Amino acid sequence: MNKQSVIFPEALETSLQQAIESCYPDKLFILTDQTTRHLCWPAIQSFACLKTAGHITIGAGDEYKTLDTLAHVWQELGRAGATRHSMLINLGGGMVTDLGGFAASTFKRGIAFLNVPTTLLAMVDASVGGKTGINFNGLKNEIGVFNTASSVLIDTHFLQTLDSQNLCSGYAEMLKHGLISNERHWAELINFDLRQADLPRLQQMVATSVAVKERIVENDPLEQGLRKALNLGHTVGHAIESLALAEQRPVLHGYAVAWGLICELYLSHTKAGFPIDRLRRTQQFIRDNYGTFLFDCKQYDRLYEFMTHDKKNTAGTINFTLLGNIGDIRINQHATREEIFEALDFFRETIG
Numbered sequence: 330m331n332k333q334s335v336i337f338p339e340a341l342e343t344s345l346q347q348a349i350e351s352c353y354p355d356k357l358f359i360l361t362d363q364t365t366r367h368l369c370w371p372a373i374q375s376f377a378c379l380k381t382a383g384h385i386t387i388g389a390g391d392e393y394k395t396l397d398t399l400a401h402v403w404q405e406l407g408r409a410g411a412t413r414h415s416m417l418i419n420l421g422g423g424m425v426t427d428l429g430g431f432a433a434s435t436f437k438r439g440i441a442f443l444n445v446p447t448t449l450l451a452m453v454d455a456s457v458g459g460k461t462g463i464n465f466n467g468l469k470n471e472i473g474v475f476n477t478a479s480s481v482l483i484d485t486h487f488l489q490t491l492d493s494q495n496l497c498s499g500y501a502e503m504l505k506h507g508l509i510s511n512e513r514h515w516a517e518l519i520n521f522d523l524r525q526a527d528l529p530r531l532q533q534m535v536a537t538s539v540a541v542k543e544r545i546v547e548n549d550p551l552e553q554g555l556r557k558a559l560n561l562g563h564t565v566g567h568a569i570e571s572l573a574l575a576e577q578r579p580v581l582h583g584y585a586v587a588w589g590l591i592c593e594l595y596l597s598h599t600k601a602g603f604p605i606d607r608l609r610r611t612q613q614f615i616r617d618n619y620g621t622f623l624f625d626c627k628q629y630d631r632l633y634e635f636m637t638h639d640k641k642n643t644a645g646t647i648n649f650t651l652l653g654n655i656g657d658i659r660i661n662q663h664a665t666r667e668e669i670f671e672a673l674d675f676f677r678e679t680i681g
């Protein structure tokens with residue numbers, strides 16, 4: 330997989346123009362969803378480099394991350410005469426960068442694409458690292474390929490268009506990056522006031538956070554080893570997300586990850602000696618900023634069942650990434666059903 334160039338532009342117009350020119354595209358297309366079409370496209374539509382770009386808009390939200398939407402993008406590209414030398418610019422959150430990246434990677438066996446993420450979640454996670462895809466058969470990101478964007482342009486001015494819940498959602502992935510990297514980054518994240526977010530400071534932390542992810546992805550682009558560190562919080566997190574969806578009380582991905590982090594740090598504490606004071610500080614930050622997810626012990630079996638279906642598992646064993654300390658990553662860890670239930674007890678007793 331090619332190394333991706335991640336740019337924090339001083340002037341988005343100049344950086345975008347350079348990123349486009351470096352690929353010599355014959356035609357340009359810009360992909361937005363209904364939300365970014367209204368909120369983000371106006372900020373860049375006057376750019377000279379986009380004057381001739383064709384525009385494709387798709388529905389907003391994970392429910393549109395489908396084969397039908399993908400086919401619509403392929404159709405629009407074909408209808409407008411896109412060739413193998415054309416380029417797609419994905420302007421949006423993770424759904425747009427994932428689906429757009431997959432559409433570009435498969436159209437005529439692959440055309441170049443750029444990601445311009447507009448949500449915090451997409452800036453620090455989805456748009457970086459080459460995972461592209463769609464949901465299929467009721468399963469999230471079931472179909473897709475690893476393929477990097479030619480460039481990812483991260484302009485945190487777009488965060489001004491984001492509501493506080495989506496800001497918190499993206500911040501959970503940053504917290505995860507703090508936990509898997511070093512004490513200093515974790516401490517600055519834990520001490521940040523998310524309710525009155527200081528955007529210049531957040532911008533610096535986004536750059537640190539992206540660097541954490543880039544370092545890992547560079548080392549293990551296809552997730553055969555170290556990249557599994559990025560799954561911290563996600564085994565329980567995905568189960569909570571799936572339970573919430575099944576019970577028709579959906580939660581944002583980052584909220585489920587934040588709650589999953591509490592359970593998986595508890596497992597890290599009991600199984601790998603993760604320090605209790607850091608567990609408590611992280612758990613307090615999550616309780617204060619994310620609230621809780623209510624469930625009782627009758628739902629433990631269902632949560633466990635969701636964990637057994639996680640696509641990160643091998644040979645039917647639930648796979649966890651745990652920590653011995655901040656930055657001390659232990660991949661391919663296992664826990665018994667009883668240990669997992671104890672972590673769920675801890676969650677309910679401390680923030681439930």
Ligand code: GLY
Binds near residue numbers: 454457458460559560
């Ligand atoms: N979102 C986790 C990864 O990119 O590997």
